[in-house]
Amino acid sequence: MSFFDDVFVLPHPHRLRASRTRRRCYVVLHVLITLAVAVLMWVVTLPDPGMVRSGLQAVGMLGLLGAWFVVHARLGQATDLMVSYQRLDERQRTELDRATRIGHNVTSVSIFAAFSAVVVGAFLPVSLISELAMPVLWVIYMVHASTPLLLLAWTRPNEAPDDEEL
Amino acid sequence: MPTERGANGTGRRPRAAAGSGETIYNRIAMLRAERNVSRRQLAEALGVHYQTVGYLERGEYSPSLHLALRIARYFEVPVEVVFSTEPFPRIGQ
Numbered sequence: 001m002s003f004f005d006d007v008f009v010l011p012h013p014h015r016l017r018a019s020r021t022r023r024r025c026y027v028v029l030h031v032l033i034t035l036a037v038a039v040l041m042w043v044v045t046l047p048d049p050g051m052v053r054s055g056l057q058a059v060g061m062l063g064l065l066g067a068w069f070v071v072h073a074r075l076g077q078a079t080d081l082m083v084s085y086q087r088l089d090e091r092q093r094t095e096l097d098r099a100t101r102i103g104h105n106v107t108s109v110s111i112f113a114a115f116s117a118v119v120v121g122a123f124l125p126v127s128l129i130s131e132l133a134m135p136v137l138w139v140i141y142m143v144h145a146s147t148p149l150l151l152l153a154w155t156r157p158n159e160a161p162d163d164e165e166l
Numbered sequence: 167m168p169t170e171r172g173a174n175g176t177g178r179r180p181r182a183a184a185g186s187g188e189t190i191y192n193r194i195a196m197l198r199a200e201r202n203v204s205r206r207q208l209a210e211a212l213g214v215h216y217q218t219v220g221y222l223e224r225g226e227y228s229p230s231l232h233l234a235l236r237i238a239r240y241f242e243v244p245v246e247v248v249f250s251t252e253p254f255p256r257i258g259q
Contacts, residue, residue: 080215088215089213089214089215089218090214090218090229090230090233091214091215091218091221091222091227092215092218094227159217160217160220
């Protein structure tokens, strides 16, 4: 295996790569961490945080972002999304293209939903809109960046063992 | 993942490949077994991921023309021996 494979590709057999159940658990964890970061972003905008709360928020944000990065990277390795497009075979490219198309559609819906919410929210206090801007932008960005990854991790079947492993 | 048997039980009748209404039967698994070739060996020879060979055998992915021709060339048989739009005839009939 090359250096690239050692770093970016999970070996076979590897439990996360091979098991759809494990990958789905990681997907759920990824979504929960993303939502937790969004909530924390909203909490940060609340007035008069104080030293203790600011410190806790900073630590919490760093911890969550670190956890998000680890989960995202592991899922990327397990679904070959860390591999460059040129190194994928035709089936993998077809799967990735399909997941990317779905990701674009989901992003469009998310942006439209946010836009609609802003239009409706014109009747809401301005402070609420400014408090929610960052969390909503974070969620939309995550939807765009992560949907292909999460879709592939969720839908790929368990890896079939090779004949030599039977 | 369960596979479906063809009408007369030979060749893998696939679950239709994603996004395709076409059913393509193949005998990749049989040819591999005859020649004692593992999925990894075939995958390495074709330059594809070893899981892709499994997808091909189960009919969950329809190969491009180029890949189909390379598979046939690897087994040294005509492409019609490997792939068909009709179920393969049962051996012995």
